[in-house]
Amino acid sequence: MKKFPEHFLWGAATSAPQSEGHGSQNGKSPSTWDKWYELNPEKFQLNQGPEDTTKMYEYFKDDAKRMKEIHMNSFRTSIAWTRLLPDGQTVNSEAVTFYRHYFSELIANGVKPIINLFHFDMPWWLMEKGGWETRESVEAFAFYANTCFELFGDLVEQWTTFNEPMVHVECGYLYGYHYPAIHDLKKAVQVGFNTLMAHTMAVKSFKDGKYQGSIGIILNVSPCYPKSQSPEDLKAAEFADLLNTKSFLDPTVLGTIPAKLIDRLAENELLPDVAENDLELIKKNTVDFIGMNYYQPRRVQAPANVNKPAVSPADFYDHYDWPDKKINPYRGWEIYPEALYDVAMMIKNDYNNIAWYVSENGMGVAEEERFLDQTGMIQDDYRIEFMEEHLNQLHKGIEAGSNCFGYHSWTFIDCWSWLNGYKNRYGFYRLDLENDQRSLKKSGIWFKELIDRNGLI
Structure with missing residues (x-):
């Protein structure tokens, strides 16, 4: 038995x-995703937009019970900025009631809520002013x-x-997968810096307010x-690592932006606008913990x-297609647990x-109905294998002294995934998109047994 630390957090993320649904209801204002779907629905898989999603707004009580049934002890979700503060200033009382009931229901079922503040859903009222390109966003x-x-x-x-x-930096300003879907490296760097300062000022607010608990940030880490x-x-x-990982990891944990990153940006006339006290604020407001999302490695060449x-970024590094890779054909992502x-x-x-x-690790697979058995349960052994392989590597790291306190899968219930809609399932x-019914997969039973053992066989 490979045991994990006592009080280890086992859960899922969304x-x-x-997940919430009710994208234009209950006082919520539009985000960039709501507006983009309105403007260009053809960009979205099967015209599946953000309005309904998994309807946790309606089903959170039953879903909290489902979490308890598979013995999850934690769950990460986010608050919708556009629901809580539809105009950026005025609190939506219905949203307060919803979130307080939602979080209380999780706690009542023995599920600790880890709450994130921003998950790609820029308010449209702020996007019209320039979004993360503007200092006003900070x-x-x-x-908020x-x-x-x-x-x-x-x-x-x-x-x-x-x-x-x-992700909102590169997908919105380099690669075209998120609104505004432009290609401008200079703007991308400014968006990244303003995001870093928004994070920094939120951490400062938390510390100045002497609120209970701890505050962190969730980063996607693809070892290079x-x-x-x-x-x-x-x-x-080295530069791929600086740009994609250390650009946020170093300032949020160590309080400094890597000098080599600054030098390379300066050489290429890409330095962002920085206010007088920004670097000092970054230094003083580091995080208490880090969430790491890991799906695939990054392989590069000159x-x-x-x-x-x-x-x-292609002027600094090119993608390298490793010929010996194992791949998830549905996402086109390499499977490399050793990372x-x-x-x-x-x-x-x-x-x-x-x-x-x-904070995230999982395997998206299309057309999972192919794996339904006679009882109506999806036999997702591929997902179990994926998670076991990654957990073995995580356990190895913990045994070597790394201070890891939990593992969250993406995700609890199959969720809507941006331009891909419900193409790939993770839950x-x-x-069931026809009636919103939830049904347990084989991986859910496996996860419950894993939690009960707090270890891998």
Whole structure:
């Protein structure tokens, strides 16, 4: 038996926009996702938009019981900024009632809520002013964060500011997968810095308010592996790591932005606008813990063609397609569990062994109905295998001294996934889109037994 630490957090994660539903109801204003779907529904898988999703707004009481039934002791979701503060200033009382009931129901079922503040759902009223491109977004987010701490601080012990901030930077400003879907490296850097400052001011608000509990951030970490040990490939890997991981990990944990990252940005005329006291504020407002989302590694090689100044990340590194990789064909993502051990060791050795947990890890598969058995249960052995392989590597890291306190799968119930809609399923529970019914998959039974043992056989 490979035992995990006592009081280890076993659970799952989702977000408000991907699970709540009622996207235009109950006083909620539109986010960029609501508006983008209104403007360009053809961009979305099977025209599946953000209005309904998993309807946790209606089913949270029953869903909390389902969590209890598979013995989950924790659950991470988010608050919708657009639901709580529809205009950025005025508190929506119905949203307060909903979230207080939601979080209380989780607690009543023995499920600890870990609450995140931003999961890609930029309010449309702020997007019209420039979104994360503008400094106004920093103050707006800090006000929203403090409102959450005041309203729900008696129910929530662990807060996180952002989920995968690098994703809304790259997907919105480099690769076209999130609104505004533009390609502008200079703007992307400014968006990243303003996001970092929004996080910093939220942490400052939490600490100044002396709220109970702890505050962190959730980052997507894809350890970077070079094609070879040549100086060129190693340089490409170093910068890929600086840009994609250390750009947020270093300032939020260590209080400093890597000097090498600043130098490379300066060389390429990409430095963001920075206010006078920003760096001091970053230094003083580091996090208590980190959430790490891990799905796949990043493999890179030296770029073949380089623009100077750079116009995209491809001017610093190219993707390398490792011929020996194991792949999830539904997402096109490499499956490499060993990287989770490398993450654990990175946190231990380079980041003061800060408390951390796996905040997302999971396997998306399309057309899971193919695996329904005669009883109507999906036999998702592939998901069990994926999680077992990753948990073995995580356990190895914990045994080596990494300070990991939990593991959350993505996700509890099949959820809506941005432009992909419901194409790929991730949940322990299957969602029937015809009637919103939830049904347990084989992986849910496996997860319950894993939790009961607090260990791997």
